[in-house]
Amino acid sequence: MFENVHAVKGLSFEIQRGQVVGFIGANGAGKTTTMRMMATLDTPTRGRIYINGIDVLQEPEKVRKLIGWMPDNYGTYSYMTVYEYLDFFARSYGFKKGERRSRVEEVMDFADLTSLADRPMNKLSKGMGQRLCFGRMLLPDPEFLILDEPAAGLDPKARLEFKNLVRLLAQRGKTLFISSHILSELGEMCDTMLFIDGGELVYHGASDSLKRNHAASMDGVGKSVIDITVAGSVEPLKEWAAVHQGWVFLDEKRDGARLELASSDPMEIAAELRKMVLDGIMVVEFRREERRLEDAFVDMLRNGNGGGNGGRQN
Amino acid sequence: MNPALPSTPTFQIAERDFGDWWNPLWVKECRQGLRNRLFVCVFTGIQIAMMIVVSFQVLYSIRGEAGDFLRFMFWFCLVFILHALPLIGAVIKRDEDCKPRMMDLLKVAGMTGDAVAMNKFKVQLSQTALILTSVLPYLLVRYFAGGVNIVEEIVSLGWLTIGAACVGYLSVLVSTFNFTGRVVVGMVLVVCFPLFEWFLWYSAELSAGGFNSESIPVFALWLMFGFTGLFMCLGIAGSNYDSLQE
Numbered sequence: 184m185f186e187n188v189h190a191v192k193g194l195s196f197e198i199q200r201g202q203v204v205g206f207i208g209a210n211g212a213g214k215t216t217t218m219r220m221m222a223t224l225d226t227p228t229r230g231r232i233y234i235n236g237i238d239v240l241q242e243p244e245k246v247r248k249l250i251g252w253m254p255d256n257y258g259t260y261s262y263m264t265v266y267e268y269l270d271f272f273a274r275s276y277g278f279k280k281g282e283r284r285s286r287v288e289e290v291m292d293f294a295d296l297t298s299l300a301d302r303p304m305n306k307l308s309k310g311m312g313q314r315l316c317f318g319r320m321l322l323p324d325p326e327f328l329i330l331d332e333p334a335a336g337l338d339p340k341a342r343l344e345f346k347n348l349v350r351l352l353a354q355r356g357k358t359l360f361i362s363s364h365i366l367s368e369l370g371e372m373c374d375t376m377l378f379i380d381g382g383e384l385v386y387h388g389a390s391d392s393l394k395r396n397h398a399a400s401m402d403g404v405g406k407s408v409i410d411i412t413v414a415g416s417v418e419p420l421k422e423w424a425a426v427h428q429g430w431v432f433l434d435e436k437r438d439g440a441r442l443e444l445a446s447s448d449p450m451e452i453a454a455e456l457r458k459m460v461l462d463g464i465m466v467v468e469f470r471r472e473e474r475r476l477e478d479a480f481v482d483m484l485r486n487g488n489g490g491g492n493g494g495r496q497n
Numbered sequence: 498m499n500p501a502l503p504s505t506p507t508f509q510i511a512e513r514d515f516g517d518w519w520n521p522l523w524v525k526e527c528r529q530g531l532r533n534r535l536f537v538c539v540f541t542g543i544q545i546a547m548m549i550v551v552s553f554q555v556l557y558s559i560r561g562e563a564g565d566f567l568r569f570m571f572w573f574c575l576v577f578i579l580h581a582l583p584l585i586g587a588v589i590k591r592d593e594d595c596k597p598r599m600m601d602l603l604k605v606a607g608m609t610g611d612a613v614a615m616n617k618f619k620v621q622l623s624q625t626a627l628i629l630t631s632v633l634p635y636l637l638v639r640y641f642a643g644g645v646n647i648v649e650e651i652v653s654l655g656w657l658t659i660g661a662a663c664v665g666y667l668s669v670l671v672s673t674f675n676f677t678g679r680v681v682v683g684m685v686l687v688v689c690f691p692l693f694e695w696f697l698w699y700s701a702e703l704s705a706g707g708f709n710s711e712s713i714p715v716f717a718l719w720l721m722f723g724f725t726g727l728f729m730c731l732g733i734a735g736s737n738y739d740s741l742q743e
Contacts, residue, residue: 224601247605258599262532263525270514274521275606283517319602 191216191227191382198360198375200326203353205369205390206362207480208379214362215255217379218331221360222252234327251320255332257312259304265315266291266300269322276323286322294318294348310341317348328352330361334368346372366476376476380484390476407447412439412468420464427458439468522608522616530620535586539578543628546574547635554643568645572653575632576694579625579661584690587668588683592617595673600741610738614669614731621665629658649705656701659719660693663726670730673737 191213198204208214219225221232223243232239239246260268269290273283291297294314299307307315313333320328334342349372352359363369369376370390378386413420417440424430429445444455456469515524530536550571557564594600594613603613636654640647671682700719703712 219601222601222605224604244607247607250605252601252605254598254601256598257602258593258596260525260529260593262529262534267525267528271521271525272602272606274517274524275603275608279517 191220191379194230194379194382194384196377196384196387198358200358201353201356202374203349203359203372204361205366205373205376206360206379207364207366207369207376208362209364209484212379213382214379215331216382218329218360218362222250222329223247224252248323249326251323251325251328253316253320253328253330253333255335257316259307259312261303261305263304264301265296265304265307268304268315269296269318272319273322278322290318290321293321293351295344308341309336310338310344313337313341313345314348317345321352325357327358328360330359332362332364334363334365342368366480370476378480378483385483407444407452408433408472409442409444409452410436410439410468410470410472411442411466412436414465414467420459423459423462423464427455429455441472520612520616520619522612523619526616526620527623530624535582536624539582540628540631543574543578544631547571547632550574551635551638551643554639554645558642558644564643571635571639572657575657576660579628579657580664580694581690583621583661583664583668584671584686587671588679588686590672591675591679592669592672594738595741597741600738609735610740611731611735613738614673614734617669617672617734618666618731621669622662625658625661625665629654652704653698653701656697656704659723660697663693663723666727666730666734670734670737673734 194213194217206214206218216225220227221234221239223239223246226240234246235249237245237249263271266287269287270283273287278286288297291300294317296311296314296318299311299315304312304315317333320330334345337345346368349359349361353372361369361373373390376386376388376390377384411420417435417438420440421432421435424432424440424442431443431445433441433443444452446452446455452471456466459469460466515527550567554564554567554571557567594603600610600613632654636647636650639645639650671679674682700712700715703715
């Protein structure tokens with residue numbers, strides 16, 4: 184609680200070992216506060232946090248040996264190289280001589296930092312800096328990794344590299360707890376999603392089920408959005424939609440259009456496609472749009488609850 | 498980023514590095530401190546200044562002149578570098594461990610604010626020791642060729658070191674203050690620093706006469722304020738580090 188403002192309230196969830204969990208919320212939703220409390224850096228006014236069965240508030244020292252913490256931005260030290268930075272933290276974590284050296288080399292190899300070993304920290308790009316921060320976090324070989332907005336400000340190449348690192352760690356059985364407000368990015372990486380709003384949990388479940396649940400709610404209305412790509416002009420498709428019942432033209436794309444069909448029955452959708460082709464529309468691609476995570480999240484906030492598995496679930 | 502590849506480091510790691518018995522924070526501060534441009538400039542600058550001052554003093558001595566001004570310059574250079582510069586540095590620039598998130602990373606790695614403050618102080622002392630050691634040959638030249646009293650000089654050097662220690666813990670504390678705090682301290686120091694130096698050199702002169710009724714209370718004062726200041730300043734600096742929020 185910050186000066187009578189509850190950053191987080193009534194938040195309760197459980198994460199299974201080895202899962203990659205996405206922690207999503209708008210700016211100011213309470214993501215960083217929650218993560219800092221998990222990382223033993225802030226103390227909640229009420230409540231308990233357990234990591235691996237150890238109480239974070241009672242035994243922070245023990246918890247610190249289990250976790251890796253990566254903040255949303257990392258500070259640089261002047262007059263210090265990448266190797267020295269990792270060596271410093273390796274010393275802090277209690278690695279001695281040869282063990283320390285091999286651990287630092289291992290981490291540099293994993294995070295692709297070997298070629299940067301002699302480079303001063305303050306001469307690193309944002310992506311390189313994030314990799315260094317990632318490497319530092321891995322030094323004690325933690326079981327539970329907490330990453331606050333790790334991909335923020337990264338270029339596409341660095342984002343891809345970061346995703347690969349997450350994938351590799353997940354393969355090694357690490358539990359990753361990653362916050363972001365870029366949902367599509369998390370959707371690809373995470374097994375489970377946690378949505379937080381106003382310091383409260385609004386959804387906890389798989390990203391696929393979130394999309395499905397919200398698609399189902401659209402199905403209930405009996406409508407589908409179809410993305411069609413055509414060869415040649417879009418005009419014939421526009422004219423075809425105008426004269427056929429149940430079709431509403433939504434918007435035009437460079438090589439096609441998005442249309443709404445007043446049905447969600449797969450058989451009816453297939454029949455409409457057949458009709459379209461037989462009528463001479465040069466269909467190259469016909470795709471029923473899935474709900475994007477962003478849309479699902481916005482809808483969920485608008486409706487005031489999570490739907491799906493609902494909040495406060497494991 | 499391929500964990501399957503064997504590790505083939507292309508970088509140079511010193512075969513003989515800081516030992517494991519050193520505190521990691523001390524190692525970090527030492528590495529940074531010794532590579533710091535300011536330290537390198539100061540270290541080189543003092544050698545040049547000492548060479549000039551001592552050479553002139555030797556010349557004066559050969560001509561049979563006292564060279565009081567050169568004696569003053571010798572000590573002024575040392576006082577400026579060991580006492581004034583650390584304080585100026587602390588007032589001008591906040592310590593980089595006070596930047597957002599820096600302490601978080603140290604805390605997760607098991608470090609405390611007290612350890613950070615103590616090791617910063619230890620490194621300041623190490624740098625002072627390094628500079629003083631480098632000055633010792635000039636002191637000997639002044640003795641053999643400059644006609645100075647070596648005992649008085651060594652006693653003065655001892656007091657200079659005590660002063661540097663006091664300045665060390667004070668600058669560790671000041672560098673944890675925010676901008677306003679450092680500005681206020683800066684203004685206070687303009688008045689207090691000359692008083693501090695006056696008292697230090699007064700104590701040095703007293704100590705040249707050995708222990709007597711006049712010097713014992715002064716030494717007691719130094720002991721009392723020195724140790725109280727040490728624990729108070731480093732304690733406050735430590736809690737400042739610990740209480741840093743994003």
